Ligand code: ADP
């Protein structure tokens with residue numbers, strides 16, 4: 001559409017091996033994101049997911065004669081908000097066009113979209129690729145070409161009846177934002193980081209739920225290959241990829257296919273392809289269609305969409321803190337880039353962490369959220385929303401360590417109890433006598449007993465101070481792990497070394 005500009009310096013880290021030489025991938029994504037709104041883009045019908053087939057269909061969506069579209073302001077607001085979140089140019093005047101094609105799931109015979117004058121222009125998304133083996137991330141800027149509003153189509157069902165096809169128009173007319181990236185992506189990892197970051201921004205903004213498995217976010221993936229730093233190659237577009245994992249597989253397969261053709265002296269046909277997750281292959285769907293094939297023209301039923309700067313400023317003022325800003329703030333508060341990146345990656349994790357860290361040490365809170373809680377959730381195959389341990393409970397456990405009531409080791413047991421049985425951590429510690437023994441008398445008795453029973457080990461410990469660790473272990477065992485480790489250490493040193 002616009003002339004292609006290469007903004008990237010080739011990085012050997014991204015190169016893709018061929019038989020003759022290395023290749024560089026060039027990838028651009030067109031992401032369709034379903035706008036979070038109660039009603040459709042041009043009708044009042046509900047957008048609720050999972051309703052009975054054809055329950056969410058108004059006369060407009062079914063394209064009954066004489067029905068007229070009316071723009072839903074809530075969707076416009078969401079598009080502007082998203083544009084601001086993508087650091088993009090907001091266009092105060094945009095125009096809806098008809099994109100004409102016949103398909104049974106599109107009763108109008110055309111899709112209302114925006115071709116020549118989209119609501120949002122150029123922007124940028126910064127991705128963090130990594131971490132590498134040194135724990136370092138690389139920041140990469142991916143350009144946004146445009147974001148436009150358009151209608152979704154319905155769904156044809158060919159597998160419900162031996163001789164007939166059915167159509168479900170629930171999704172027909174639902175608002176989509178098509179977010180088109182520049183061809184700035186150079187590897188599978190970058191493509192995954194880009195779509196993950198985009199989804200995260202949309203979720204922070206509340207403008208799309210980002211649920212790819214429900215189809216509310218899907219990507220058309222444009223892939224070409226070239227000699228590193230060379231001319232852009234001919235691209236193929238893989239349609240409607242609906243998971244990040246599949247996207248990775250599709251790019252990998254497609255890049256290899258193109259490289260094989262080129263290395264055998266062939267040329268790439270520009271075409272639209274489909275990815276088959278069962279076979280792990282892309283296959284040709286049709287040769288590439290051009291904009292003029294669709295006979296685009298301004299929709300005569302809709303006036304150009306216009307708003308003033310005050311409207312945009314008001315939306316800007318309501319923007320939440322976005323992941324990049326939050327990551328930097330978390331790092332300012334003492335977290336490593338690695339920890340901060342994990343915590344901000346998902347809005348629900350960030351919200352959870354912010355509740356835990358309130359009034360507590362940042363690093364300690366981050367460790368508990370990332371290693372213990374997210375670790376346990378991952379192992380149990382649960383999402384954070386299903387977490388058996390709440391932020392308040394986790395905060396309670398951390399408090400008990402902080403004030404010396406329990407040791408870090410007992411805290412792990414306590415976490416497991418709260419995970420399995422629920423309850424107030426402080427109360428559990430009380431009721432089950434899990435509090436640390438700080439009573440030096442009791443610790444001293446255990447220490448004396450172990451020293452008396454192991455004279456040979458005492459001799460070794462005098463010669464080799466590291467041996468003290470063995471004694472600490474024994475005392476902890478004797479006290480059921482409840483002795484304050486620091487007190488044990490001090491006592492042992494005093495008694496063994498005199
Ligand atoms: P269309 O709608 O016809 O597919 P667009 O210009 O709207 O065309 O979008 C094309 C997408 O393909 C953009 O994301 C763009 O970055 C990407 N793209 C363009 N040229 C190449 C190329 N040579 N290799 C890979 N991706 C490309």
Ligand code: MG
Nearest residue numbers: 030220222237
């Ligand atoms: Mg396209």
